[in-house]
Amino acid sequence: MATYAIGDVQGCFGTLCCLLERIAFDAARDRLWFAGDLVNRGPRSLETLRFVRNLGASALTVLGNHDLSLLMAAEGLGKRSRGDTFDDVLTATDRTELLDWLRHQPLCHVEDGFCLVHAGLLPAWDVMLAQVLAREVENALTGANWREFLAHLWGSEPAAWDADLTGWARLRVIVNAMTRLRFCTPEGTMDFQTKGETASAPAGYLPWFAVPGRRSADATLIFGHWSALGLKVWPHLLATDSGCVWGGMLTAIRLEDRAVFQVPCLPEEACPLSA
Template sequence: MAIYFIGDIQGCYRELDALLAQVNFSVQHDQLYIAGDLVARGPQSLETLRLIISLGDSAKVVLGNHDLHLLAVYHGIKQAKPQDKLTSLLAAPDVSELMAWLIQQPLIAKLPQEETYLSHAGLSPQWSPSIAVSQAKIAQQHLNSTNASEWLTQMYGNQPANWHDAQDEVSRFRFTINALTRMRYCYHDGSLDFACKDSPEQAPSTLRPWFDFAHLDNKTQWLFGHWATLMGNCPPKNIYALDTGCVWGHYLSMLRWHDKKLFTEHAHKK
């Protein structure tokens, strides 16, 4: 059995299909951990979701910010953006089944018998992995409740940016969503920034990448997507950046876990 981690797919169905073929992925024997942002901006979000669901239990998904926004659009909370290319997905005859599956996916996945974790954006410097996992489970329970639409509405906003200011259930939920699906940079006290998307070389000196805070011990590994401008470059040896900007014309990356071999599929011409 091989375990693979793959970065942001964002509707790049053909590249995903080709990458799975490249490694001879077996539904019976292999597992694929997907770093979120399954949909949006790429041309085939509908086909991407159907393919991932067809993999059954061999596919382990965490939600990204684009996935959550799609759910908000489906629930009538937000309007679809033309650049997200979601028209065919939202008009599909099986859209309700697809959205019912999507909203059940977690915010963090953990490998069994390993301190190895996956989330879309990373781990807040103000959290330990155990806090992150517990808060992610609470947030998932909210999204799977009968009040899902209300919680999807509450996730929008940048405050609180500091975990210590999250004093009620809604604030903790919003911080959890933001930390696990939107975070790139933090201020020196660990509070979240949402404006800067540049590479670390170009970022203001007031900000640090979340993975620069050394808040993981050497026995813990964390994998994340979300940050295409990194192009897989992440200095800490136990933190792995998976998003290599396929939807922006670069390539889709998949990491085979046991030997850390990287497989890539360059973006196909649209």
């Protein structure tokens, strides 16, 4: 049995199938951990969602910012991007079942010393606290008022965590950190504008994982979201987004031995927009 962490698929279903063939995936034996953003920008979001859902216990995914954007779009909320490509999900006959399944996926997953999250964790959060905070969001997203939660999810403020935050502001900070974070100050103030390589950090900001004294450093964090960062296999950090949808590679890391498996994005699945 092997467990594979897989970077952002973003609707590149054909490429995902090639990767699973490359690792000789066996659903009766192996497990897949997806780092979020199953959908959007690539052409086959619907097939990707159906496939991962139908794998049942053989696969798990955390929620990414594009997955949440899909959930908001389905309710007429948020802002649609000109690059959105998940209309196949919104017009599908089984959209209700698929979106309900997606809404019930976790924001982070912790197991055997690993923490799987789409973007990252703020410096003040250890993995145990991150689990507790993620559960607050998961409860809101699956509770009776989940539509109201989605209606208040859009936005980048507050930009910093404060344990005294309450209500929608508290939940929004948790979501933004776990699904959008790249750079932050040592105190944990987040920047959501910069998307480039680590050298492009704004003055006073660092990559979230490079903040000295980061409290989650004792766990191995697995994340995606940052295609400009690319594949990184470090002792306590596995960055899995190797830019498939931008014409790069789709990556799987076997957690038992850190072996890396990659396949190139199929040409017809590469997003024509600039990253």
